[in-house]
Amino acid sequence: MSVSFENVAVKYLNAKPLSSGTRKEYRRTVAKWLAWGRGPTIDQIGRSDLRDFLDWVYEKAASDGGSNAGRTANKARENLRAILSWAWEQDFLEKLPRFPLSKPQRDVAGRHYLTKSDLNALYFATYALEQPRGWKQSLTVGHYWRAALVVFFNYGVDTGTVFQSASFHEPVLWRHVSWRPEPPSGQGRDSRFGWLYYRRVKTKKQFYRPMNRVVKTHLKSLWSDERQPGQAVFCCGSSRPNEQFQRLCTLAEVQPKQDIETGEEKPWVLKDLRKTCATYYDEHMPESSIEILGHSVGGVTYRHYAHRDPLAFKAIMSLPQPTAFAALSQGFDGECPCCRRRFPQA
Incomplete structure (x- = not known):
């Protein structure tokens, strides 16, 4: 029975936990695809149909005055590939058609990750953060931000996983931190520094990640016997952590990111730390960021049969850390590890 591409696309969107954007x-x-008007049913789509459709998307984007028609066509190509791959897995078509090559495009994203010198500057600038109004914690707000920067860099977590800025976010609680070497899930090898559990905001996927020395040292610095298991680990004293992060960037004198096409300067946001995490993991161990960040991947074998936990374990335990992150584990809290200079409010 023939099924239209539109109906398969609707089924795909209903089956996948995708964000609204x-x-x-x-x-x-x-x-x-519907405006093109020449698309066959899902089981009759061939490489020539895909090529003609993508050429039409490219030409239409160019005629409408688009500044990057190649990127528009390539985005449509990615969406088509995802839908058809899912349709093939669900037996809506017997054979996955070959896709034409990508169109040449101009990459205008610019640099969307922070360098290690930027991270060092941000880490030391936390000592100069002012306490929020009504702050009643025994530790300074800088203590929480230093630990948060370390967790962002090592795990690429969502903003809501660290700082609960919305009611539906599930932040990291103290019961999610295990100092025992045995994995809480009962699978995998032991981690001498303990384990951290968290859940992704978008997909609700659960993760049990090993802690390395730097992560454990910073979480231990926040721990006290008065902490309750249901209490959130991180506290920034504000419901708008991005504003506080931008204030931190100002203190660290980190230059704003710039759009290389328009020249417009944009402030850094906490989501950029997730991109920073992906950049350094792929630089350290190729393909490891897919598992660390919990991205969806193509291919039945890779998704269901390849055991990727050892890759994530090895990547987390061996990821080179920024110099500032190692200061606390070396006993230099409040001091630069290279010159031992003191920092404000240390």
């Missing part, structure tokens, strides 16, 4: 992109691709 990603769903809008897929719907735009489906709308372009």
Whole structure:
């Protein structure tokens, strides 16, 4: 029984836990397919049909005055590939068609990750952060921010996983931190520094990650016998952590990111730390960021049969850390590990 591409796309969106922005992109691709008007049923789609459709998307984007028609066509190509791959797994078509090559495009994203010198500057600038109004914690707000920067860099977690800025976010609680070497899930090898559990905001996927020496040292610095298991680990004293992070960037004198096409300067946000994490993991151990960040991957074998936990374990335990992150584990709290200079409010 033949099924239209539009109906398969609807089934795909209903089956996948995608964000609202990603769903809008897929719907735009489906709308372009319908506007093209020459698409066959899902089981009859061939390479020539895909090539003609992508050429039409490219030409239409160029004629409409788009500044990067190649990127528009390649985005439609990615969406088509994801839908057809899922349709093949669900037996809507017997054979996955070959896709034409990507269109040449101009990459205008610029640098969306922080360098290690930027991270060092941010870490030391936390000593100069002022306490929020009504702050009643025994530790300074800088203590929490230093630990948060370490967790962001090592795990690429979502902002809501560290700082609960919305009611539906599930932050890291003290019961999610295990100092025991045995894995809480009962699978995998022991970690001498303990384990950390968290859940992704978008997909709700659960993760049990080993802690390395730097992560354990910073979480231990926040621990006290008065902490309750249901208490959140991180506290920034504000419901808008991005504003506090931008204040931290100002104190660290980190230059704002710049759009290389328009020249417009944009402030750094906490989500950029997730991109920073992906950049350094792929630089240290290729393909490891897919598992560390919990990205969806293509291919039945890779998803269901390849055992990727050892890759994530090895990547986390061996990731080179910024110099400032190692200061606390070396006993230099409040001091630069290279010159031993003291920092404000240390």
